[in-house]
Amino acid sequence: MSSLFGAITSAKKEITVEQMIMRNQIVRGLAVYSESQGEDAIGIGVANRDTYSYLKQAVGATEFLQTPRYKKFMLDYSPLIIMGHTKKFFYDDKKTGDSAHPFIKGGIMGCHVGTLTDFEKIDPKAKIDSEAIFTLLNKEQNDYVKVFAEMEGSFALSWIDGSNLDKVFIGKKEMPLFISFSEELKSYFWCSASEPFASLYEAVGVKEFHTWEVKRNTVYEIDTNLKTKRIDVNFKSSVEDNFKTYDTGRTYNYSGGETWYEKKEREGKESIEKILYPESFTESLVEIQEKFKDGCSMCQLK
Numbered sequence: 001m002s003s004l005f006g007a008i009t010s011a012k013k014e015i016t017v018e019q020m021i022m023r024n025q026i027v028r029g030l031a032v033y034s035e036s037q038g039e040d041a042i043g044i045g046v047a048n049r050d051t052y053s054y055l056k057q058a059v060g061a062t063e064f065l066q067t068p069r070y071k072k073f074m075l076d077y078s079p080l081i082i083m084g085h086t087k088k089f090f091y092d093d094k095k096t097g098d099s100a101h102p103f104i105k106g107g108i109m110g111c112h113v114g115t116l117t118d119f120e121k122i123d124p125k126a127k128i129d130s131e132a133i134f135t136l137l138n139k140e141q142n143d144y145v146k147v148f149a150e151m152e153g154s155f156a157l158s159w160i161d162g163s164n165l166d167k168v169f170i171g172k173k174e175m176p177l178f179i180s181f182s183e184e185l186k187s188y189f190w191c192s193a194s195e196p197f198a199s200l201y202e203a204v205g206v207k208e209f210h211t212w213e214v215k216r217n218t219v220y221e222i223d224t225n226l227k228t229k230r231i232d233v234n235f236k237s238s239v240e241d242n243f244k245t246y247d248t249g250r251t252y253n254y255s256g257g258e259t260w261y262e263k264k265e266r267e268g269k270e271s272i273e274k275i276l277y278p279e280s281f282t283e284s285l286v287e288i289q290e291k292f293k294d295g296c297s298m299c300q301l302k
Contacts (some may be wrong), residue, residue, distance in 0.1 A: 002101075002113045003034035003192040004177065006083035006158055008168045010186035011049070011224035022204040023185050024074070027082050028065050029203070030189065033196040035061040038086030041100035044070070045109050046079035047165045052109055053077065056100040061086055080224050081168050083158045085111035102159075103131050106138030110159025113192060114175050117152040134159065144169065144219060145233050152236040156192060156214075171219030173235045179220065180211035188222050190214075 007027050009015065015023075031042065042064045043056030055073045057064055064070055085101035101111040116122075116129035122136050133155075136147050142161040148171075156175035160168055170179065170190050178194040181187075184206050189197070197211050214220065221229040 001037050001088040003037035003086045004084070004111055004113050004156060004158055005030035005034050005086075005189075005191045006081070006111075006168070006170075007187050007189045008081045008222050008224065008226075010226050011080055011166065012186070015186055019185055022206070023187050025204050026185075026187075026189060026200045027084070029200040030191045030196055031061040031065060031084050031086065033193065034084070034086040034191065037192065038088045040089040041087040043085050043087075043100040043102050043111070044073070045083045045102035045111065045160070046074070046077045047081040047109070047160050047168075048077060048079050049165055051077070052081075052104075052160060052162060052165060054102045054104065054109065056102070058089075058100065081160060081165070083109075083111055083160070083168065085113075099128055101130060103134050105131065105134040107162035108134045108138040108142065108159055109162070110134045110137070110157055112155065112157040114154035114156060114173070116155075122150075129153070133157065142169075144171070145231070148173075148219075148233045148235050150236060155235065158190065166225075167221055167223040169219055169221055170214065171233065172214050172216065174216050177214040178211055179214060180209055182206050182209045184208065186226065188226065188228075 005027065007023060009020075009023055031044075035042075039060045041056065041058045042061045043054055045054040046052065053073075055070060057067075083102060087100050089099075102109050103111075110130075110133070112130035112133055116132055119129035119132035122132040125131075133147075133151065136150070137144060137159065140147050142163075148155075154173060154175055156172035156177040158168060158170045170177065176192050178191055178197070180189045180191075180194075180197045182189070182201065191197070194211055194213065197209065201207075201209050217233055217235060219231045219233055221231065
């Protein structure tokens with residue numbers, strides 16, 4: 001089990017510190033919600049016009065977001081692009097932050113949900129299948145149409161190309177993936193579930209937004225001018241294509257008559273309660289003002 005989440009914000013100097021905090025609140029809220037889909041590890045990748053990096057750890061999202069290490073990381077990079085991933089360890093996983101996403105392979109940094117068939121043939125050095133995807137994207141200079149035609153398995157993923165740090169790529173074969181846009185926050189957000197968006201927008205006071213599901217076999221390119229491009233792609237067909245693998249839990253009952261899917265959906269909604277209190281996860285306004293007192297590419301102090 002795992003989940004994607006993230007955001008990309010306008011590079012124009014139209015974002016106030018208060019709006020940036022609201023943006024970060026929503027990203028943190030998506031992370032906490034995603035913990036219900038992957039409670040063992042979390043990773044955050046960031047990018048701005050100059051550089052990109054990541055921070056990951058084998059802990060749950062709620063614990064991770066409260067660490068001074070995470071807080072310093074975000075203040076140091078003041079990112080326009082944030083991509084996140086939560087993960088549940090399986091029996092054969094190395095239970096360390098090394099197996100958490102994102103991965104950096106050459107000039108590509110990305111996160112993946114799903115499975116890749118025969119990944120060892122693509123990248124013999126890869127320890128898990130997701131690494132092989134980004135290895136091949138790097139090898140083919142981010143020609144994802146060509147790369148995905150060679151990929152067999154199930155996919156939802158987000159990634160950046162280090163040669164163009166003003167853009168994020170978000171796509172899927174059939175795994176759940178949703179995008180949401182807020183004009184007020186000048187930001188696009190994404191998540192493996194649609195449920196948290198409305199609650200999070202309400203919590204920070206955003207009234208108007210638009211959320212939609214990414215269509216199967218589609219990649220979105222979104223840049224820091226908030227221009228979007230939707231590209232149709234063809235993944236290599238497989239036996240899995242005959243099944244909605246992410247939805248099979250509906251047939252398995254848990255106590256109380258819940259299916260696996262209903263149980264995870266309920267846990268995610270309950271986790272929203274953890275993030276409705278700004279003092280638990282919001283950066284200090286004073287610290288942010290000090291950090292950006294000379295101005296920056298994404299905020300204009302008032």
